Amino acid sequence: SGCSPCPPPPPAAAPLPPPPRRLRPFNTLDPLPSSDPDPPCEGSRSPRKKWQVFPGRNRFYCDGRIMMARQTGVFYLTLVLILLTCGLFFTFDCPFLASNLTPAIPAVGGVLFIFVMGMLFRASFSDPGILPRATPDEAADLERQIDSAGCSRPPPRTREVLINGQAVKLKYCFTCKIFRPPRASHCSLCDNCVERFDHHCPWVGNCVGRRNYRFFYLFILSLSLLTVFIFAFVITHVILNPSQSLTLLCTVLEVVVCFFSIWSIVGLSGFHTYLISSNQTTNEDIKGSWSTKRGKDNYNPYSYGNILTNCCAALCGPLPPSLIDRRGLIQSGTPQTVSQSNGTSNSSYASTQLHSNMVGEGRRHTARY
Amino acid sequence: MAETHSLQDMRQQAAITAKVFIQRDYSSGTMCQFQTKFPSELENRIDKQQFEETVRALNNMYAEAEKLGSQSYIEGCLACLTAYTVFLCMETHYEKVLKKIAKYIQEQNDKIYAPRGLLLTDPIERGLRVVEITIFEDRSLTR
Numbered sequence: 001s002g003c004s005p006c007p008p009p010p011p012a013a014a015p016l017p018p019p020p021r022r023l024r025p026f027n028t029l030d031p032l033p034s035s036d037p038d039p040p041c042e043g044s045r046s047p048r049k050k051w052q053v054f055p056g057r058n059r060f061y062c063d064g065r066i067m068m069a070r071q072t073g074v075f076y077l078t079l080v081l082i083l084l085t086c087g088l089f090f091t092f093d094c095p096f097l098a099s100n101l102t103p104a105i106p107a108v109g110g111v112l113f114i115f116v117m118g119m120l121f122r123a124s125f126s127d128p129g130i131l132p133r134a135t136p137d138e139a140a141d142l143e144r145q146i147d148s149a150g151c152s153r154p155p156p157r158t159r160e161v162l163i164n165g166q167a168v169k170l171k172y173c174f175t176c177k178i179f180r181p182p183r184a185s186h187c188s189l190c191d192n193c194v195e196r197f198d199h200h201c202p203w204v205g206n207c208v209g210r211r212n213y214r215f216f217y218l219f220i221l222s223l224s225l226l227t228v229f230i231f232a233f234v235i236t237h238v239i240l241n242p243s244q245s246l247t248l249l250c251t252v253l254e255v256v257v258c259f260f261s262i263w264s265i266v267g268l269s270g271f272h273t274y275l276i277s278s279n280q281t282t283n284e285d286i287k288g289s290w291s292t293k294r295g296k297d298n299y300n301p302y303s304y305g306n307i308l309t310n311c312c313a314a315l316c317g318p319l320p321p322s323l324i325d326r327r328g329l330i331q332s333g334t335p336q337t338v339s340q341s342n343g344t345s346n347s348s349y350a351s352t353q354l355h356s357n358m359v360g361e362g363r364r365h366t367a368r369y
Numbered sequence: 370m371a372e373t374h375s376l377q378d379m380r381q382q383a384a385i386t387a388k389v390f391i392q393r394d395y396s397s398g399t400m401c402q403f404q405t406k407f408p409s410e411l412e413n414r415i416d417k418q419q420f421e422e423t424v425r426a427l428n429n430m431y432a433e434a435e436k437l438g439s440q441s442y443i444e445g446c447l448a449c450l451t452a453y454t455v456f457l458c459m460e461t462h463y464e465k466v467l468k469k470i471a472k473y474i475q476e477q478n479d480k481i482y483a484p485r486g487l488l489l490t491d492p493i494e495r496g497l498r499v500v501e502i503t504i505f506e507d508r509s510l511t512r
Contacts (some may be wrong), residue, residue: 036504118453119452131498132498134496138495138499138501139499142390162396163395163396164398178498180495181395182399183399215453218449301398309437312445316441316444316449317441318437318441318445318462320435324496349437
């Protein structure tokens with residue numbers, strides 16, 4: 001026998017909450033902008049800025065003015081090392097040097113220090129040249145083009161381009177849904193495609209790319225000069241005035257930091273000077289993209305031919321603006337880029353719910369696997 | 370203005386038939402240039418020559434923005450000497466050209482593309498990846 005029929009439900013005292021309009025992924029931190037033409041009636045929210053919904057793994061401070069990578073521990077170490085060494089130098093060595101030799105020493109040291117800090121902050125806090133991800137429409141259009149090219153085999157996800165006579169392969173980025181421009185690369189730590197990607201520098205806490213390479217280079221160059229400067233004058237101080245234990249301890253600390261820094265930083269400056277003069281990125285050099293070992297006719301198509309032009313182009317060329325517009329307001333009509341939840345390291349999309357009319361909704365639901 | 374009012378109307382009321390994406394042309398390197406190949410979806414909407422002229426004008430302006438010349442070197446050196454604080458009060462050359470491009474696109478939309486039911490989107494809004502052309506339904510056919 002079946003169970004007894006349920007009694008009719010009593011009239012509800014309180015109305016039941018309306019069912020959610022659509023399933024929301026569990027790991028979405030922020031509510032999605034509505035795709036319905038009618039505005040949501042949950043109450044007006046203040047307009048949000050684009051950095052708040054940025055799909056990459058970056059951190060933003062000061063309302064989007066400052067951006068860095070997710071892991072910033074080593075950056076703080078860099079700051080501490082520089083501030084500590086310079087602090088000790090200015091406190092313990094400069095008074096003696098200024099009075100016994102010349103006050104130009106702390107003056108020059110001060111200028112170098114300010115320049116080093118300025119370049120460090122500029123390299124760390126600015127957008128390295130991140131390429132915004134494709135809008136759903138663009139991604140769909142590219143998918144159509146790719147699929148129509150191949151039939152039964154998996155479709156080719158590379159395009160070949162002839163740049164100044166050299167064949168260059170453009171790869172398709174599965175995360176950003178774009179064909180990467182030449183020299184761009186996807187940084188797995190920050191989960192962004194970066195233009196003219198050099199490397200991800202943990203000391204600076206950011207990727208080094210097209211927009212901040214010159215700041216990075218000037219930072220390591222001026223830091224080399226500062227380190228050599230401090231090292232030389234601390235040794236001078238010790239020689240001219242063999243001193244008491246406390247100052248001696250500080251001196252030893254400064255000498256040790258400077259000694260190891262000189263080897264690494266001066267070396268790095270030299271390496272990047274070579275890269276700039278041949279117009280290569282660290283990424284290309286490591287992979288040997290333009291090395292003659294790959295083929296007799298292999299050459300760097302981006303080099304301007306002479307060292308001076310290469311250097312000027314890298315250091316004094318026009319500074320392109322940021323493409324990600326992080327402090328812009330999100331307007332309900334604009335399509336948002338393809339995104340994924342922060343924290344996941346893979347980027348597979350199980351469902352592709354693309355809207356053909358892109359007047360409203362932007363965010364795509366993240367895949368759960 | 371009457372022209373921009375009709376542009377807004379079109380965006381809000383007309384249905385979007387399709388979107389065409391003009392991809393980047395990397396044959397001269399990493400410089401921002403767009404392909405001038407005429408997409409087949411625009412065949413019955415606009416002149417091939419008109420379209421090519423628009424894209425060529427855009428390409429020339431982007432080339433001007435990224436040009437390495439005495440002006441960019443002076444700006445670069447001045448910026449370095451002032452620890453890049455000069456950009457707090459001055460716009461970079463690139464930004465000035467981008468404003469010019471935005472104005473040009475607005476003008477092209479008003480004069481040429483909107484009357485034909487098309488809309489050009491400024492490439493900077495798409496990260497300089499594509500020139501997005503939105504094709505609206507042809508009202509003249511439905512009348």
